[in-house]
Amino acid sequence: MFQFEDAKPKRPPTKVEAPQAAGSDAPAITHRALLAWAEHCVECAAPACYSSCDLFDPTPAGKCRRFEDGIVRNPGASAPDAPAAEVRFRRWGKLEAQGNAALMPADKVARDERLLTLATPLVAPIGRAIAKVTGQSRWATAMEALHKRINNRLQAKALAPAADAFLAEIINPGAQPVRLLLTAMIDKARLPRAVRSDQLPRTMTVAIEATPGFSRHEIPLDDMREILLSGLPFNLALTPADGDDAHLIFRRLDLVAFEKTSGAETGRADKVAPAKAAKLVVFDLDNTLWEGVLLEGEVKLRDGVHDLFRTLDERGILISVASKNAHDDAMSKLEALGLAEYVLHPRIGWGPKSEGLKKIVKAIDIGSDTVLFIDDNPFEREEVAGAAPEVEVLPETAISTLADHPRLQGAVTPESRTRRQMYREAIVREQAAESFGDDYLSFLRECGIHTEIRPDTPDDFERVVELVQRTNQLNFSGRKYSRDEIAEILADPNRERHVVICRDKFGSYGTVGFCLSRRETAPDGGEVVMIEDFMLSCRVQGKxxxxxxxxxxxxxxxxxxxxxxxxxxxxxxxxxxxxxVLEKLGFATDVEGPLRLDIKPGDLAVDFLTVEGASAPAKPALETVE
Known part of the structure; x- marks a missing residue:
């Protein structure tokens, strides 16, 4: 909608033929945001500039006139659901609206806009009269204040669906194209407290060319999405790019959601919660881990969070954070609360939570179906659930009983107690590897990798169960075993069993592998190693x-x-x-049945690894696996 001038314009609206709102193949608009576009100045420093600027020309409300006659209603160009607005820009003029990302049904927005538009010629003169009598200038802009109050209330709500595009329908009555700049930016003046620019979503600017006649522009929101979903106050502005005398008629300037086709994804189907044991819990911060909104002031840690983090950590459950916040402020608060040490690969910024969660999962290198996400906001939960349906999504009320969640029981083993430390050591390794560039083998030599391969002991049982039941990427047989089956295997004196333990100069990887093997005699009398089962943790993949x-x-x-x-x-x-792995070692993997590699002594030796109990390498075998 537009904040139309309530006084009669000096010149009549331009007569134009109203075009169809869209082509026959354009999707219908189902939802849109209630935006109030108003007259503004690109160099505004009101009210100080009113007395110092040579361009100041007061409107009836006492503000600066940057459009000829203000925003003028043009009935002949109107869209079916809203009146069109004719604007003749003067120097430094721009159209601006306080933004909100709360989309509502299109028919409801149309009704609200009609009511507000009808109220303007009644309320505005009364406000100016009160201002004149009382001397209180705020009454002169009563309608603008009402629009802002409505916008702020809408922006505070997180409503679905998300906008699909910014839709501009423009009539250019002139003979030359007019180029406009659409800008979306955070309004720092309306933030509860000062935040550095580098801690806020980036400003988005897109050029729109209004060709002579009618033009329709669907602006993708990829670059604006971070602003729209941040929950922070923002403004939208349209400014002429090539001069100060642009003359245009705007039929529509809206954030919209379109009708989905029958084959489009319309929602997430109900699904049974996955049964896999969870490896990671990702928490929101504001009104989830702590009570309150950090950007608005002091917050209080939710009761029981320290104990919950400690319990999950001891069980080997990893913890991370996906939050819409200023990164440095949020991390400082986590440090002050004693929680930062538990958090791996936090994603704190203004982008969609689902994108942050996917980056966390990729950095830790686990399956999304082993992740739980906790957030107080229904919109954020639905956004994550729609983008990553394999993730189990829970409200903040689940925190009090989260330690009892059946998927978060983990296992209290030496590896589980140090799992977080192992991931932190992995981050240091990755940083060290970067200094070697593409020379990965030189990096491995520097690591001082030590591998112990030994028979299992009773103390290995829980870790062997973890490896056998959870390993997927480096599970060579693809088989899974129940706890009872594993116990039976480990009790069999006739089976040759091996656990693999690994460490390097950065720290211990713990027990990373389990193997079942046997020796057989070939028909020619030679020895053959049969690998029946082999499961290896992906934390040592590529080493x-x-x-x-x-x-x-x-x-x-x-x-x-x-x-x-x-x-x-x-x-x-x-x-x-x-x-x-087998392909790099020389196994032919394109055949059915067990895979065979014929070798000579020393063929599999690795000269940069210390393998406890192994004979000295006869020669490096790196050529085989590079």
């Missing part, structure tokens, strides 16, 4: 631990060196990483 294990089993220093390694590999939809 040649698989090759070190095969080397250790083929040349254990006790039995004659094996002439072949045969792996019981079964392809699944998740273990492509395991298949790639």
């Amino acid at each position: 040649f631990i698989e090759q070190a294990l095969f080397w250790r089993l083929a040349e254990d220093g006790v039995r004659p060196p094996a002439q072949s390694v045969i792996v019981n590999f079964k392809r699944t939809d998740r273990n492509r990483a395991a298949e790639m």
